[in-house]
Amino acid sequence: MSQFAMYGKFKAHPGKGGELAQILLEAAEASKADEGCQFYIVNAAEDDLDTIWVTELWRDAEAHAAALKNEGAQAMIKRAMPLIASVEPVKLRPLGGKGLE
Amino acid sequence: MSQFAMYGKFKAHPGKGGELAQILLEAAEASKADEGCQFYIVNAAEDDLDTIWVTELWRDAEAHAAALKNEGAQAMIKRAMPLIASVEPVKLRPLGGKGLE
Numbered sequence: 001m002s003q004f005a006m007y008g009k010f011k012a013h014p015g016k017g018g019e020l021a022q023i024l025l026e027a028a029e030a031s032k033a034d035e036g037c038q039f040y041i042v043n044a045a046e047d048d049l050d051t052i053w054v055t056e057l058w059r060d061a062e063a064h065a066a067a068l069k070n071e072g073a074q075a076m077i078k079r080a081m082p083l084i085a086s087v088e089p090v091k092l093r094p095l096g097g098k099g100l101e
Numbered sequence: 102m103s104q105f106a107m108y109g110k111f112k113a114h115p116g117k118g119g120e121l122a123q124i125l126l127e128a129a130e131a132s133k134a135d136e137g138c139q140f141y142i143v144n145a146a147e148d149d150l151d152t153i154w155v156t157e158l159w160r161d162a163e164a165h166a167a168a169l170k171n172e173g174a175q176a177m178i179k180r181a182m183p184l185i186a187s188v189e190p191v192k193l194r195p196l197g198g199k200g201l202e
Binding site: 025045 | 145
């Protein structure tokens with residue numbers, strides 16, 4: 001299986017989590033047109049609304065890399081950057097389970 | 102939205118990640134019969150095959166709690182326990198995105 005999954009942990013500056021989540025939800029909306037993207041789910045941590053986790057599942061690592069180069073994605077990254085205190089990507093290899101196509 | 106998501110980070114004892122992943126894949130298989138479970142995906146960290154992340158999405162927190170009480174789940178937890186060095190649950194509130202029903 002060459003699918004590529006990633007959890008992105010975004011720590012927003014204090015009080016900026018909601019605004020950051022909105023931008024990430026726009027990115028999720030844009031990903032609906034990308035066949036290489038299988039999931040792009042935006043979550044807030046239950047105990048800290050300034051910690052936003054994005055659950056991504058891609059056909060392969062190349063599809064993910066290509067999406068990041070997209071102009072729309074670059075514009076969204078620029079808007080999000082000032083809101084973000086830190087980012088921690090967790091790269092994963094999906095092994096199987098329910099909900100995996 | 103009352104959906105409940107969780108990332109479970111399981112750190113296996115050295116060399117035990119594959120065995121732990123197999124048990125979690127059995128749990129994922131069992132979850133296919135549970136209508137309250139929407140995703141149960143087992144992943145290995147790209148950089149450490151002894152770190153297993155489970156991506157779970159449930160109809161609500163109650164569906165998740167009920168599944169844990171199930172006899173089969175309890176038996177799997179017992180088998181997995183000796184393989185696990187640490188567990189870190191990340192509780193999430195899904196906000197939206199692609200792949201969320």
